[in-house]
Amino acid sequence: MRRFQCHCGNRLFFDNTYCLKCHHQLGFLPDRLTLSAIRPDPDGAWTALGPEVDGRRYRQCAHYEHAGVCNWMVPLDDQDHHCLACRLNHxxxxxxxxxxxxxWAKLEAAKRRLVYQLLHLGLPFQGKRAGGHRGLAFAFLADQPQASPISTGHTNGLITINIEEADPVRREAVREKLGEPYRTLLGHFRHESGHYYWERFFADTGRQPAFRALFGDERQDYAQALRDHYRNPNPDWQEQHISRYASSHPWEDWAETWAHYLHMRDALETAGDLGLVLESCASTVRFSDRDDFQYLLDAWLELTMAMNSMSRSMGSPDMYPFTITPTVARKLEAVHREVHGMVTVGSTAQDR
Ligand SMILES: [Zn+2]
Ligand SMILES: [Zn+2]
Ligand SMILES: [Zn+2]
Incomplete structure (x- = not known):
C-alpha cells in the first residue's frame, strides 16, 4: 500500500480520516484510488481538494457518515448509499x-485493504446484484448458543467471517492451537477471495486440467479432506505447499497461494513507496511473463530477508514466517499468470 499526499503536502495513510496539518476531513476516492482532503458543501455533498481531484463531488459512504467504520466516498452520480467496499456486505x-x-471496524478495515488491492491490480469483481449467485458478498457472523460454530469460509461468492476472528486474543489462541505461524484478518480476506477467483478462473472453463497438474485434483472429497487434515495433519507439507493448511485440499492450496501472492504484491508496493526496493518491483506495471515473475520473486526474497533480520534485531518473531521452495514458486507463478491473464483479457468493470 502506498502512502498518499494531502493537498497541504502532509503525508496520509490509507486508514486516515483527518489531516492533522490542514485540519480537513479525509475521504478515500475509489474511482481515483486516492485519499483526499474533502470539504463539506451546503447541499450536504463533499468536494475533494487537491490538484488531481479538485472539484469532484462525493457523498460519504453511509458507513462513514453514520457508523464510523469506513473512510470511503461515493461519487455523486452513484445512487448507492454505500461505497464500493461496503455495498458488498450481506x-x-x-x-x-x-x-x-x-x-466490525477491524473487519471493514481489512476488507477495504482487500478491495483496494483488487481495484489496484485491475481484478474484476461483481456484487451479488450484478453477478448473480456467484457475485461477491460478505457475511460477518457470530457464534450463537445451541448452534454450530460459524466457520470462516467461501460458498458461491459469499465470504463468511466469524467476527470473533477480529478479537486478537481469540485469534491468537486459535493460531496457537492450529500451530499456524501467521493468522490475520487481512490474511483471511485474501485467502477467501482466492476461492472466489478460483471459480472465475477455472470453474466451468475446461481449464481444470492445467490447475490439477500443479495443485492436484480438486474433485477429491473436500469435507473428508478437511476432516483428515485436522485429525492427522500432513507432516511433510513444506516442499510442496506454502503452509500446512494448503496441504489439506487443492482448493485450499490455491487459496493459500493466492493469498500469499497478494501479500507479496502489497508488501512490494509498500516497500517501493518507502524506497526499500526498486520502484520497478513495486509499480502497477502488469508483470507479464515468466521473467517478470522471477524479477518480482527475487525482490521479494531480498525484502523478506531484510524484514526478518529487522524482527530478530528487535527480539520479535519473524515477520515473514514462510519458505518459498521451487514448487511453491511455480504455484505462485501460476497465480501470477492467472492474475495477469485476467487483467489483460478480462473486463475491469466492477459492480459500481
Ligand atoms: Zn492536509
Ligand atoms: Zn464504505
Ligand atoms: Zn479456504
Whole structure:
C-alpha cells in the first residue's frame, strides 16, 4: 500500500480520516484510488481538494457518515448509499452487542485493504446484484448458543467471517492451537477471495486440467479432506505447499497461494513507496511473463530477508514466517499468470 499526499503536502495513510496539518476531513476516492482532503458543501455533498481531484463531488459512504467504520466516498452520480467496499456486505454484526462495533471496524478495515488491492491490480469483481449467485458478498457472523460454530469460509461468492476472528486474543489462541505461524484478518480476506477467483478462473472453463497438474485434483472429497487434515495433519507439507493448511485440499492450496501472492504484491508496493526496493518491483506495471515473475520473486526474497533480520534485531518473531521452495514458486507463478491473464483479457468493470 502506498502512502498518499494531502493537498497541504502532509503525508496520509490509507486508514486516515483527518489531516492533522490542514485540519480537513479525509475521504478515500475509489474511482481515483486516492485519499483526499474533502470539504463539506451546503447541499450536504463533499468536494475533494487537491490538484488531481479538485472539484469532484462525493457523498460519504453511509458507513462513514453514520457508523464510523469506513473512510470511503461515493461519487455523486452513484445512487448507492454505500461505497464500493461496503455495498458488498450481506450481513453485518449485531450492533446491540457491545464489543461488536469494534470488531466490525477491524473487519471493514481489512476488507477495504482487500478491495483496494483488487481495484489496484485491475481484478474484476461483481456484487451479488450484478453477478448473480456467484457475485461477491460478505457475511460477518457470530457464534450463537445451541448452534454450530460459524466457520470462516467461501460458498458461491459469499465470504463468511466469524467476527470473533477480529478479537486478537481469540485469534491468537486459535493460531496457537492450529500451530499456524501467521493468522490475520487481512490474511483471511485474501485467502477467501482466492476461492472466489478460483471459480472465475477455472470453474466451468475446461481449464481444470492445467490447475490439477500443479495443485492436484480438486474433485477429491473436500469435507473428508478437511476432516483428515485436522485429525492427522500432513507432516511433510513444506516442499510442496506454502503452509500446512494448503496441504489439506487443492482448493485450499490455491487459496493459500493466492493469498500469499497478494501479500507479496502489497508488501512490494509498500516497500517501493518507502524506497526499500526498486520502484520497478513495486509499480502497477502488469508483470507479464515468466521473467517478470522471477524479477518480482527475487525482490521479494531480498525484502523478506531484510524484514526478518529487522524482527530478530528487535527480539520479535519473524515477520515473514514462510519458505518459498521451487514448487511453491511455480504455484505462485501460476497465480501470477492467472492474475495477469485476467487483467489483460478480462473486463475491469466492477459492480459500481
Ligand atoms: Zn492536509
Ligand atoms: Zn464504505
Ligand atoms: Zn479456504
Amino acid at each position: 450481513v453485518i454484526p449485531d450492533l446491540s452487542v457491545l464489543q461488536n462495533w469494534r470488531r
